[in-house]
Amino acid sequence: MQIENSFLPVDGVGEKTERRLWKHGITHWDEFDGSVVGTTLADRIESFIRDGRRHLECGEYTPFAQALPAASRWRLYENIRDDVCYLDIETTGLNADRHAVTTVSLHRRGETTTLINGQDLTAERLQTELDDAAALVTFNGQRFDVPFLETALDVDATMPHIDLMYPCRKLGLTGGLKPIEKELGIAREQPDITGRDAVRLWHQYERGDDAALEKLVRYNQADTVNLETLMETVSNRLHESVFEAACNGADSRV
Known part of the structure; x- marks a missing residue:
C-alpha cells in the first residue's frame, strides 16, 4: 500500500469513510471522482490530492506523517522504503x-x-x-x-x-x-x-x-x-488486513 491509496489524512475522513471509498472502487487518488461522499468532503479530498501530488514530486513526506495517526504511518513505507x-x-x-x-x-x-x-x-x-x-x-x-x-x-x-x-x-x-x-x-x-x-x-x-x-x-x-x-512483516499484514480486505468487500480485521 502506498500513500496514494490513502484518504485518511484528509480532514473529515475516518477509517469508515476511507473503507467506503475503497469498497466503491476508489482505491487510488487517480480514481477519485467526487462520488460516494458529499460535496464539501469531495472538495477537501480533491484539494488534498492536488497538494499530495506536489509533495510527492518534491519528496516531501512530513505533511503526510503529520496528518496520519501514529498507528497508520506504516502507509508511507512503500513510498520511501x-x-x-x-x-x-x-x-x-x-x-x-x-x-x-x-x-x-x-x-x-x-x-x-x-x-x-x-x-x-x-x-x-x-x-x-x-x-x-x-x-x-x-x-x-x-x-x-x-x-x-x-x-x-x-x-x-x-x-x-x-x-x-x-x-x-x-x-x-x-x-x-x-x-x-x-x-x-x-x-x-x-x-x-x-x-x-x-x-x-x-x-x-x-x-x-x-x-x-x-x-x-x-x-x-x-x-x-x-x-x-x-x-516488512507489519506493513504486509496491515496491507492485507486494512487495504485488501476493504477492496475485496470484507470488513477490516483490525
Whole structure:
C-alpha cells in the first residue's frame, strides 16, 4: 500500500469513510471522482490530492506523517522504503537530563552504522545521518529514543517517523520488541540481554573491558537490523488486513 491509496489524512475522513471509498472502487487518488461522499468532503479530498501530488514530486513526506495517526504511518513505507533509517539507542538510564546516550545504531540500505559515546557519537555526525534519511523507523522511539536524542545531543529529528509500536498494537501485538519478534518468528542471532544488561556492559567498558563494548554494540545493532524485518512483516499484514480486505468487500480485521 502506498500513500496514494490513502484518504485518511484528509480532514473529515475516518477509517469508515476511507473503507467506503475503497469498497466503491476508489482505491487510488487517480480514481477519485467526487462520488460516494458529499460535496464539501469531495472538495477537501480533491484539494488534498492536488497538494499530495506536489509533495510527492518534491519528496516531501512530513505533511503526510503529520496528518496520519501514529498507528497508520506504516502507509508511507512503500513510498520511501529505500530511504528509511532504522534507529535504536542505548543509554545509561531513562532520564535524558541526567543520563547519557552510549550507542546509536542506524541501519539503512542494508548497512549498519553504530556511533559510540566518546568516539564518533557527536551531534554533528548524528545530524548528518538523520538528514540523509527520508524517515525514521523505531520501536517506541516516539516516546523514548527521539526525545532522548533531542535532549541529550540537541539534534533535530523532526522528519517523518514510523514508530512500529503503534501499528503493532493495531495488529494486536503488544509488549516490547523482543516478545513481538518471538511471536512473529523473527530470529535474533545475538544473546537476549536486557536494557539493564546494556547499562552494565557500558559501565564494564568504562572500566576497560573492550569485550563488553563489543557485546553492547552487537546487541544494539541486532535491535536496529531486526526493525527492518519487523517493518516488512507489519506493513504486509496491515496491507492485507486494512487495504485488501476493504477492496475485496470484507470488513477490516483490525
